[in-house]
Amino acid sequence: MDPFADTLQRLRETFSSGRTRPAEFRATQLKGLGRFLQENKQLLQEALAQDLHKSTFESQVSEISISQSEINLALRNLRAWMKDEKVSKNLATQLDSAFIRKEPFGLVLIIAPWNYPVNLTLMPLVGALAAGNCVVLKPSEISKSTEKVLAEVLPRYLDQSCFAVVLGGPEETGQLLEHKFDHIFFTGSPRVGKIVMTAAAKHLTPVTLELGGKNPCYVDDNCDPQTVANRVAWFRYFNTGQTCVAPDYILCSPETQARLLPALQSAITRFYGDDPRASPDLGRIINHKHFQRLRGLLSCGRVAIGGQSDDSDRYIAPTVLVDVQETEPVMQEEIFGPILPILNVRGLDEAIDFINRREKPLALYAFSNNSQVVKRVLAQTSSGGFCGNDGFMHMTLSSLPFGGVGASGMGNYHGKFSFDTFSHHRTCLLRSPGLEKIYAIRYPPHSPRNLRVLLTAMETRSCSCTLL
Numbered sequence: 001m002d003p004f005a006d007t008l009q010r011l012r013e014t015f016s017s018g019r020t021r022p023a024e025f026r027a028t029q030l031k032g033l034g035r036f037l038q039e040n041k042q043l044l045q046e047a048l049a050q051d052l053h054k055s056t057f058e059s060q061v062s063e064i065s066i067s068q069s070e071i072n073l074a075l076r077n078l079r080a081w082m083k084d085e086k087v088s089k090n091l092a093t094q095l096d097s098a099f100i101r102k103e104p105f106g107l108v109l110i111i112a113p114w115n116y117p118v119n120l121t122l123m124p125l126v127g128a129l130a131a132g133n134c135v136v137l138k139p140s141e142i143s144k145s146t147e148k149v150l151a152e153v154l155p156r157y158l159d160q161s162c163f164a165v166v167l168g169g170p171e172e173t174g175q176l177l178e179h180k181f182d183h184i185f186f187t188g189s190p191r192v193g194k195i196v197m198t199a200a201a202k203h204l205t206p207v208t209l210e211l212g213g214k215n216p217c218y219v220d221d222n223c224d225p226q227t228v229a230n231r232v233a234w235f236r237y238f239n240t241g242q243t244c245v246a247p248d249y250i251l252c253s254p255e256t257q258a259r260l261l262p263a264l265q266s267a268i269t270r271f272y273g274d275d276p277r278a279s280p281d282l283g284r285i286i287n288h289k290h291f292q293r294l295r296g297l298l299s300c301g302r303v304a305i306g307g308q309s310d311d312s313d314r315y316i317a318p319t320v321l322v323d324v325q326e327t328e329p330v331m332q333e334e335i336f337g338p339i340l341p342i343l344n345v346r347g348l349d350e351a352i353d354f355i356n357r358r359e360k361p362l363a364l365y366a367f368s369n370n371s372q373v374v375k376r377v378l379a380q381t382s383s384g385g386f387c388g389n390d391g392f393m394h395m396t397l398s399s400l401p402f403g404g405v406g407a408s409g410m411g412n413y414h415g416k417f418s419f420d421t422f423s424h425h426r427t428c429l430l431r432s433p434g435l436e437k438i439y440a441i442r443y444p445p446h447s448p449r450n451l452r453v454l455l456t457a458m459e460t461r462s463c464s465c466t467l468l
Contacts, residue, residue, distance in 0.1 A: 104132035106182035127418025208411030217247035220368030229263035235391025
């Protein structure tokens with residue numbers, strides 16, 4: 001028996017009725033989502049602490065507040081985003097109305113990950129609801145406590161005729177993907193992304209894939225090592241390194257490495273104390289499977305900082321590895337944990353060549369006091385996002401799209417980009433039924449004169465004149 005058929009049928013019937021299209025309905029759903037965050041803040045923080053040992057600071061900054069800001073932005077701009085977008089016309093269409101209409105796709109599926117289980121669930125949900133879709137939400141079964149809140153509490157705040165949460169692991173998700181959706185939004189690993197894309201292809205369903213990869217961080221010789229260390233340590237060990245845009249490795253010269261190591265040690269000690277395990281600000285690995293995988297990576301290269309681990313607590317200390325070879329396992333997979341390898345390069349040219357030999361990353365970072373160095377890294381590489389002289393601060397701007405390129409994903413979201421991702425941009429032209437004598441120039445029998453006039457009239461231009 002298909003466990004999802006009735007739910008999907010109910011949602012499709014709601015969408016067909018037109019219930020989700022009016023701006024008022026969409027705004028009501030967004031306000032409900034906001035109330036969910038406000039009224040269950042404590043519950044969500046407790047769930048995040050149980051799943052990932054997230055501190056109140058991290059939960060507030062990277063999960064709850066950022067989601068609330070996304071809701072507020074959508075509510076402020078909803079009508080403007082929905083408005084038909086007028087376009088320029090050529091001479092042949094001067095008397096017509098030409099515009100782009102943003103229409104909801106219909107029934108969309110959002111498959112969320114475990115590492116930021118509130119943020120990466122609600123952020124795309126905001127875009128889907130603002131665009132007027134019906135939504136099936138599949139939270140991660142790995143972040144169990146947060147999944148429970150999303151499944152049991154969130155539906156109370158939304159219209160359940162157009163929204164549903166479905167639960168399960170890989171087997172249930174596979175069954176779900178057998179169904180036809182009008183858009184699928186997936187956040188997770190490239191391996192599972194390929195499975196999602198394969199399933200979507202059977203129905204010619206468009207997908208947004210927010211994946212990951214190994215994000216490079218180039219550190220130039222011309223830099224202040226302590227400033228770089230502070231910033232790199234903060235965004236590498238934030239959420240215990242379980243962040244898709246965290247730096248996965250550092251590229252620098254041996255001389256810069258020698259200056260950077262004591263600075264990194266200083267930063268780690270200031271942030272988390274002499275015993276990071278006792279710090280309330282350092283999280284834990286999500287489960288024992290990922291813990292064992294990460295502990296295996298500690299044997300790569302040589303441990304220069306940290307390296308301690310405790311299976312019973314899923315604890316891995318903030319770690320820096322040196323003498324790492326490109327062929328070692330730690331450089332063959334996304335780390336997704338508090339381990340930072342440093343690889344040596346002779347200079348900027350070698351660093352750029354190294355980056356460009358590998359798959360395009362989700363994020364890329366460059367640190368230098370010389371702005372020309374940062375600009376050159378930006379100009380000669382490709383990545384989903386780029387940040388010079390800091391970590392994932394580009395993620396905090398809703399005015400910037402967030403997404404990957406190549407193996408790190410396709411499509412983007414955040415702010416209006418989320419609304420656009422979940423909207424079909426429909427091409428529209430409305431013409432008067434009259435004025436047939438003007439338009440008759442198109443019809444046979446053709447002549448050289450008519451061809452010249454027609455080609456001139458169809459040239460693309462921003463023309464403010466009126467065809468009389």
